[in-house]
Amino acid sequence: MLRAVGHKFQPPSIFKIKKLEVKYLAIKVAIIGLGIMGRRMLQHMRIHKKFEPSYLWDPDKTACYKAIEIDSEAKIMGSPEEAIDAADLVYLACPPKVREAYALRTAQKGKALFLEKPLGIDIDHSKSLIDKLKRFNVPLAVNFTQAAGPALNDLIKAKSDGELGEMIGVDIIVTYPKWPREWQKEADWLRFNKEGGMTREVISHFIFFSERVLGLLELKWAKVIYPKDKLLCETDVLARLETRDSKCVNILASVGGTQPDRQEMTVRGTAKSRRISEFYKDSESNGMEFIPLREEPKDPRAVSLKAQLDDLEKAYNGHPNKLATVDEALRVQVLIESILASQ
Numbered sequence: 001m002l003r004a005v006g007h008k009f010q011p012p013s014i015f016k017i018k019k020l021e022v023k024y025l026a027i028k029v030a031i032i033g034l035g036i037m038g039r040r041m042l043q044h045m046r047i048h049k050k051f052e053p054s055y056l057w058d059p060d061k062t063a064c065y066k067a068i069e070i071d072s073e074a075k076i077m078g079s080p081e082e083a084i085d086a087a088d089l090v091y092l093a094c095p096p097k098v099r100e101a102y103a104l105r106t107a108q109k110g111k112a113l114f115l116e117k118p119l120g121i122d123i124d125h126s127k128s129l130i131d132k133l134k135r136f137n138v139p140l141a142v143n144f145t146q147a148a149g150p151a152l153n154d155l156i157k158a159k160s161d162g163e164l165g166e167m168i169g170v171d172i173i174v175t176y177p178k179w180p181r182e183w184q185k186e187a188d189w190l191r192f193n194k195e196g197g198m199t200r201e202v203i204s205h206f207i208f209f210s211e212r213v214l215g216l217l218e219l220k221w222a223k224v225i226y227p228k229d230k231l232l233c234e235t236d237v238l239a240r241l242e243t244r245d246s247k248c249v250n251i252l253a254s255v256g257g258t259q260p261d262r263q264e265m266t267v268r269g270t271a272k273s274r275r276i277s278e279f280y281k282d283s284e285s286n287g288m289e290f291i292p293l294r295e296e297p298k299d300p301r302a303v304s305l306k307a308q309l310d311d312l313e314k315a316y317n318g319h320p321n322k323l324a325t326v327d328e329a330l331r332v333q334v335l336i337e338s339i340l341a342s343q
Contacts, residue, residue: 026052027112027316030087032080032102033094034058034067035187037116041091044305046071050313055083058094063186080105087111089139089316095189096120100129107136112316115142118200118333119326126333130326141315141323144208144332148307148322151282152209154293155267155274159213165271167214169248172206174198175262179233179255190233193226193340197233198253200336205279206265207241208324208332210249213267217241217249219335222342239339251339280304 029051031038038058045053054073057080058064064076077083084090084105089112092099096118106113113133119142120126133140146152158164179198180190190196211217222239226232237253264277275283275290280300283290297303314321 026050027313028055028086028088029053030055030057030077030083030090031067032057032083032090032092033116034060034063035093036184038063038091038093039067039070040301041093041305042067042074043070044302045091045309046073048306048309051089051309053091055086057083084109084111089114089312091143092116095187096195100125103129104132107133107138110136110138112139113141114312115140115326115329117142117144117204117324117329118336119329120333121195121200121337123330123334123337126330130330133326139315139318140326141312141321142326142329143308144205144324144329145304145308146205146209146276146279147212147324148311149280149304150294150307151276151280152212153322154282155213155276158272158274159269163272164267164269164274166269167247168268168270169250170206170210170214170268171266172203172210172249172251172253173262173264174202174206174251174253175257175259176255177257177259177261179235181261192231193233194231197340198255199224199234199237199340202263203237203251203253203339204332204336206251207249207335208328209265209276210241211328211331214247214249215243215245216331217243217335219338219342222251222339224340224342226343234340237339239342241335 027050029045031042031053034056042053045051054075055077056067056074057077068074080102090106091114092102093116103113103115119129176198184190190201218241220240220242224234225236226234235255237251239251241249263279264275267274273285281296282293284293311321311323315323
C-alpha cells in the first residue's frame, strides 16, 4: 500500500522531474504466542521497515512480560480475537493444537496469515484446515526458515545451472545432547510426543529443503525409538525417503551424549556436493574438504529472518515469493507423522 507524500513537477523546459516521494505504510501485525519464536519474530519485525508488530497475545503472563521487555512499543491485547481484529497480518507462533481456531478467525476476518509449522499433528484435521483457509482467499504462508534464505536458493540455482552434475540424494544428520535444547525449555510441550520432538521441530525443515531440491518424497522405511515414558518424544530416528526417480534422502537423528548440537544436511551430486550446517553455514566440495561459500554473518538468524520477512511482505501484497506454501507444509507434515508412526 502506498501513500504519496509529495509530487511536484519542474517546468518542462528544465527537462527534470522531481522524484515522487513515497512512503510505505507498515503492515500491522498481530503475534499470537509469545514464546521463543514469537518474541524472536517480534524483535526482527520491529526493525524491518515494512512491519509494525504492535498487537500481542499469549495466555502466559510471563511470556507477555518478556515480550514487552523486548519491545515496549507493542501492546498486550485483551484476547487473541482482539489482537487479530486490530491487525492486517497475523503470525501464529502458538502450539499446534490451538492454531486452527486462530487461523480460521484470521481468515474469516480477511486478514493475511503467517503460520509456524507444523500445521497440526492430525493429518485429516490439517487437510480440512487448508481447505477452509483457501476458501477465504487470503495470503497464506508457513515459516520454514530456510525458504527465502541464500543457502537454499543458491543451491537451487547451482543445480539448475548444472554445477552439481546429476543429483544423487541428501543425507540429514541431527544430534543433540538433550531435547528440548536449553533455549527451548520454556516451551514445555516440545518434550512430549503428542506435539513436540526433534522430528517435527527440526527434521521437518530439512525435509522441506530436500523436496525443494529433489522433488516430492515418499517414505520407504523408518525406525523410531521412544523412551520408556510413553508420553515423551522420540530419542532416535533412522529413515529413508525417495523421489519417484529413486533419489534418496537418508535421515539419522539422536538425542543423548556429551557433544555440541549438530544440524547438518549434505546434498550430493556427481560433480559437486553442498553441505548446509546449522541452517546457514553453506559449503561446497568437489571431492576434497568442504569449503565455505561465503563469509559467515555476525548474526545469521537476523539474515535469515530478514529474508523471510522480505518475502512475507511480497506474499502480503500478492507478489511472487519463496515462502513455503500450506500445501508444501502439509506434504512435510504427512512425511513427518509417517516417520513418527514407525516404531
